[in-house]
Amino acid sequence: xxxxxxxxxxxxxxxxxxxxxxxxxxxxxxxxxxxxxxxxxxxxxxxxxxxxxxxxxxxxxxxxxxxxxxxxxxxxxxxxxxxxxxxxxxxxxxxxxxxxxxxxxxxxxxxxxxxxxxxx
DNA sequence: TACTTGACCGTAT
DNA sequence: CATACGGCCAAGT
Numbered sequence: 440x441x442x443x444x445x446x447x448x449x450x451x452x453x454x455x456x457x458x459x460x461x462x463x464x465x466x467x468x469x470x471x472x473x474x475x476x477x478x479x480x481x482x483x484x485x486x487x488x489x490x491x492x493x494x495x496x497x498x499x500x501x502x503x504x505x506x507x508x509x510x511x512x513x514x515x516x517x518x519x520x521x522x523x524x525x526x527x528x529x530x531x532x533x534x535x536x537x538x539x540x541x542x543x544x545x546x547x548x549x550x551x552x553x554x555x556x557x558x559x
Numbered sequence: 560t561a562c563t564t565g566a567c568c569g570t571a572t
Numbered sequence: 573c574a575t576a577c578g579g580c581c582a583a584g585t
Contacts (some may be wrong), residue, residue, distance in 0.1 A: 469566075469568080470567065472568090473568095475578095480568080480579075482568055485567075487566080487567095489566055506569080513583075557564085
């Protein structure tokens with residue numbers, strides 16, 4: 440369990456803020472988070488940082504997925520199961536470790552998800 | 560210093 | 573759907 444903390448760089452603080460800003464019931468990709476943090480093209484930095492977030496730091500890390508909608512961690516791993524559990528807990532649909540970004544992505548139209556309208 | 564890794568991404572085939 | 577490729581770059585060897 441990670442408990443130690445190093446001073447956060449500006450980039451890290453921006454990334455944390457971008458992740459914290461994802462509304463419950465929504466998800467965002469690593470790339471999208473990087474862009475929103477003012478670091479376009481640096482998705483890997485987001486992933487690397489999330490892998491080092493201390494367990495005692497409150498952050499909706501589970502709302503961050505790959506651009507494909509897939510959960511980034513190895514299927515079946517502890518983190519994977521935890522992520523699925525938390526996402527479902529707030530109403531996000533997860534099928535085979537994947538979330539339909541067309542309905543739950545930051546820019547998705549929630550009404551379509553609630554009403555199940557065709558075209559999505 | 561040089562090389563490898565990795566919770567990634569977009570495009571091409 | 574899968575594989576390949578170049579881009580990204582902080583950390584670890």
